[in-house]
Amino acid sequence: MVYNFNAGPSILPKEVFEEAAAAVLNYNDSGLSILEYGHRTPAFEGIMQEARDLMKELMGLDDNHQVLFLHGGASTQFMQVPMNLLDLKESAAYTDTGLWAAKAIKEAKLFGKPEIVCSSKDKNYSFLPKDFAVPNDSKYLHITTNNTIYGTQWQKIPVTSNSMVADMSSDILSRDLNFNAFDLIYAGAQKNIGAAGVTVVVVNKNILGKVKRNIPTMMDYRNHIAEGSMLNTPPVFAVYTCMLTLRWLKKQGGVKAIEKINNEKAALLYAEVDRNSLFKGTVAAEDRSKMNVCFVMEDGQKEAGFLQYATDNKIIGIKGHRSVGGFRASLYNAMPLSSVAYLVELMKAFENN
């Protein structure tokens, strides 16, 4: 057994791997691989419908909120969001809380006037600034709910009367939120939704169609809504993997049930980071992410040794991002509590040796 703490693409449930592998050989006893299924077949239309329905159900979405499965990754959403929501002279409020947030701001400049309402950049994004105001004329407030690289997460979503837009790539479906309070949510699938190669967008249809520019066909959310995410050939297998993962999540009891386990996992690991004399956390305690636990060693010289020790014990993917250093253990939905306990035992053993 290998313990995969990768930040993404990352661990998925074992039964998803098993069902996906079986479908690549012979989908549903059809004699065909899922990879050779035309996207206009009833079988795939059913998969797309089920994936969409499960997202709606798991997130408790109302009928204004449409679920889309798109190409392009969250990085494409950095441009697609302002292209659809912001006119050139309009402003939108952005929170500068990490590398990905900064990339979103960069793209928004091509389509409107993003205004940075808060930033923790000068502290290497080690906390989330909470004392900020959003101008009334901001078309929307953009937040990154969880910052994968730095290990921070909004434990309370900022309250504003503006429209809310969120990049939830690394914590969607991991905790119960009022998802209907957001007008647009986007997330690369490759952490909690499924495999890499598809991006989920949840959008309140009432906010669309208000900008003056001509939006290219593939960039206009309205076209994807009208065509049920089949405006062009969708990433068939990636959507199928999402559907399997969402089925699994529903079987676990849904978002509230998984949140409870996610809280236990994070509490267990942070407790050890705080207790163990060799390690320390890197971010403000109140902003600690339950998805990506970042920590370093009191003595940086020992980090190579612990990394080797973890590797020797079948742990992979815990090297921290180069902008933080040290370690990052990603605890997405599919990561079992027992694997986190295993990592904690290794940290204890390393301290004792």
Next chain:
Amino acid sequence: MVYNFNAGPSILPKEVFEEAAAAVLNYNDSGLSILEYGHRTPAFEGIMQEARDLMKELMGLDDNHQVLFLHGGASTQFMQVPMNLLDLKESAAYTDTGLWAAKAIKEAKLFGKPEIVCSSKDKNYSFLPKDFAVPNDSKYLHITTNNTIYGTQWQKIPVTSNSMVADMSSDILSRDLNFNAFDLIYAGAQKNIGAAGVTVVVVNKNILGKVKRNIPTMMDYRNHIAEGSMLNTPPVFAVYTCMLTLRWLKKQGGVKAIEKINNEKAALLYAEVDRNSLFKGTVAAEDRSKMNVCFVMEDGQKEAGFLQYATDNKIIGIKGHRSVGGFRASLYNAMPLSSVAYLVELMKAFENN
């Protein structure tokens, strides 16, 4: 056994399904699924490199031509090509030879002045117009090398002194062409390259960086070249499936060898369409596609009967596109000659009954 004549996503080699399924369970004896591999791991970097190298080798590309594996499908290329190559006041020549060509023209209007230099629209795209001139000031000539819906294919690529851009989604790697004569080639993977969810772009790097507009980060080919198609998380599994399919093609002897078989397959089926008293082809003989063979019945009333007969005999995916009607048999690289012979036998048997 099921005989899959789908137009795409479509049949892939059996060994690709087997290797891909094994990798979803346990990639290369790592204890990990290919779906949980981080894209920055040496393993995946090796996969991406091999896929790129195989494309270069199979297409015989020179060092100016860069191979990219992108998100978004060919439909995204309809906008991305003019966004990168055309200034707002510049014109480009477009050949209107089918639904997809028309969609490319529509998107180009947002970024420059596409000029339709020829069209077969008034004949339901049943032939390829060859008597046309390309204005000298056209930034490029855009062609669709194979028109999947109508079953036409340029048997001789138009000769022009202008830069050449081609949508090769449905015939790339199926025949030997001087690929270096094109400055830009794009193709959705889901016919001859691999599974749905990734798009291959081959671009001459020397044509980039000449337009005045600010190109969004994800739309600028130069960024994808600089980052080796890993500007953001790539569609890991789709790229892996491409790599496996390209390995298979190399093992078959490459493009020239598969072209020989593709010619045999198409010749066999067209001969029967012409011979059989019940059937007739729908396009000009000289423009017949070797990838998508479109045909109807002399007596349209009999079409439902033949479709049922084919279905009863384990043939799927031969219903023609609604804009042509009748039948379409897609004979991509992975389709064995024996399956085409099987279809021909059914056509004979249906005639005899």
